[in-house]
Amino acid sequence: MTGPALDVIELMLTARVYNEDTDRDPGDLPPSYRRAFWRTAATADSDADAENSTPEDASGAGDRRAPGSIQRPLTVTDTRISEATGIAHPWDTVSELLFTQREEFTGELSFSDVEMAEQWYLKRTDADRLMTNPTLAGYFESDVENVDYEAARSMNRPIHADRVWIDSLLEQVFDEEDEEMLDLVEVRAPQEMEMTLDDLVLTTDQEAEIQKIVKAIEHREYLAEIGLREIGKLLLVGPPGTGKTSVARALAHGLELPFVEVKLSMITSQYLGETAKNVDKAFEVAKRLAPCIFFMDEFDFVAKTRSSDEHAAIKRAVNTLLKSIDEVSLIRDDVLLIGATNHPDQLDAAAWRRFDEIVNFPKPDSPMRADILRVITRKMDIENFDPVELADKTEGLTGSDLRLVLREAVLNALTEERTTLTQNDLLTAVEGFEERDNLKNMDMINGDADALIAGSGAPNGGHDHDHVHDHSSNGD
Known part of the structure; x- marks a missing residue:
């Protein structure tokens, strides 16, 4: 059974059990409860209850405690229930129950009869519901x-x-002086x-490397015990659009x-100031x-910089980067x-030797392209869909390219007020993609510039829709 009243009572019970069981x-x-009960540092410092909190009330991260935490007692109010459950007026859903009560001034909800x-x-x-809430799973086990x-935990x-x-x-x-770091680091x-x-189509070798990493993370303590610490640094290599970032x-x-x-490449930005310092900050x-997971895109930039006449400050930043890679560890640092x-x-030898595993991301062959097409069309209605035929006609295209082909087919169908596609829509989109790709690769220096002028006979009236790499379904 589900419903607003059940959601509210569950949160109230969870808070009560959590408060009593240290x-x-x-x-x-x-997670939704944690978000609702999270306190910032300012709130925690000014709250009279803060002095009663225990180390377990923080993150469990030891010395890496954040400036916010979840502290006992969890006080259940209308506002916190709404934030955790999305229910606009929590008290209205449980006010007629004989075992609930509400403090008008604070909006705090509690039980007048816990057993009831x-x-x-x-x-x-x-059972399914309880398994999503470890606190109550332990209490009602x-x-x-x-x-x-x-298992719930x-x-x-x-x-x-x-x-x-x-x-x-x-x-x-970060402090106010570190705002420039937002250009260098993105955290999700x-x-x-x-x-x-499940949204990706991988080669056997790629699947094997991923499985090794998963096992290394699961057994970090064992690897540390046997002294195997140089593990957990992967380099993904391959053309754009083959799925490295994905x-x-x-x-x-x-x-x-x-x-x-x-x-x-952002460390060369004129806005980054002390580049070596920012590399240190990123780590x-x-x-x-x-x-x-610490992901470094465009790693070939390291080799370009080391072999060029770049500014000395940039070269120092790259050397700092290589040193930082040496010093970070999955086993020791959980990174x-x-x-x-x-x-x-x-890449030169100095760059290659920083990684213990190299994973190749080649352009997909015909069977892989067919599998990618099956995955990215799962939610589409396509008449007479034949992914094998499409795969045979898309030699050299990456997963990102195939996604763009599908996007073009969908948009063309929508211009005709259709949400059901046909195989011919997809084949036409493949031809259009190839024409645009040919335009993009024209040698402008050798007299082909006229082909890009409207009316010159170029495909699509001379408009070059440059294909941008999509970040989905085996795209970078």
Whole structure:
């Protein structure tokens, strides 16, 4: 059974059990509850209850405690219930229940009869619901069949993956002078990743490398015990659009890890000032957010800089970067480091040796293209859909390119007020993509510029719709 009253009573029961059982920590609270009860540093410092909080009330991250936390007692008010459940007027949903009461001045909701509240809840809940709430799963484990606290806890999203936790740590790491770092580092919570591993078509080798990394993360303590610490630094190599960035982001989603992304070419920005200092700061962010994935795009920039006449400050920043890569560790720091490059031929030995695993991302062959087409059309209605035929006609296209082909077919159909596509729509879109790609690759210096002038006979009237790499379905 579901309903607003059940949602409200569940939150109230959760808060009561959590307050009384000091063995419970924020990892036992559903993520939506954690967001509602999160306190900033300013609130915590001024709150009289702050002095009663325990270490478990913070993140569980030891010395890396954030400037915000979840502290006992959890006070259930209309505002917090609304934030956690989306219910606009919580008290209205439970005011007629004999075991509930509300303090008018503070808006705090509580039970006048706890036993009656528990019995009411048990008659309306089930095992599936309890398994999404470790606090109540532990409390009612012996009362409801198929409820297991440890399993519920393992399935609950860890607090280090919460946006509020990430933002609190970033506030601690950054000050007003570090605003320029926003150009260098982008941090995303795992639930903000649209891509999952199920949305990707991977080669056997790629799947094997991902599985090794997953196992390394699961068994970090064992690897540390046996002294195997040089592990967890991947370099993804391959042409644009083959899925390097998508795989890194999907890993963050699947492993429920914050995703810290750095575009290395940004360290040459005139706005970044002391570039070496900013590189250090980027690694500091990753270590403070650990466990996390630290993704460095455009890694070939390192080799370009080392072999060029770039400014000495930029070269110092690159040397700092290489040193920082040496010093970061999955086993010691809980940071999975992933680099990506479209130009592996430009990397020198010093760059290659920083990584313990190299994962190749070639352009997909015909069977892979067919599989990619099946994945990216899952939600589309297509008459006479034949992915094999399309795959045979898209030699050389990447997953990102195929996504653009599908986008063009959909838009063309919408201009005819159709949401059902045909195989011919897709074949026509393939031809259009090839024409645009040919325009993009024209040699402008050798007299082909006239072909881009409207009326010159160029396809599409001479308009060049340059294809941009999509960040989905095997795109970069």
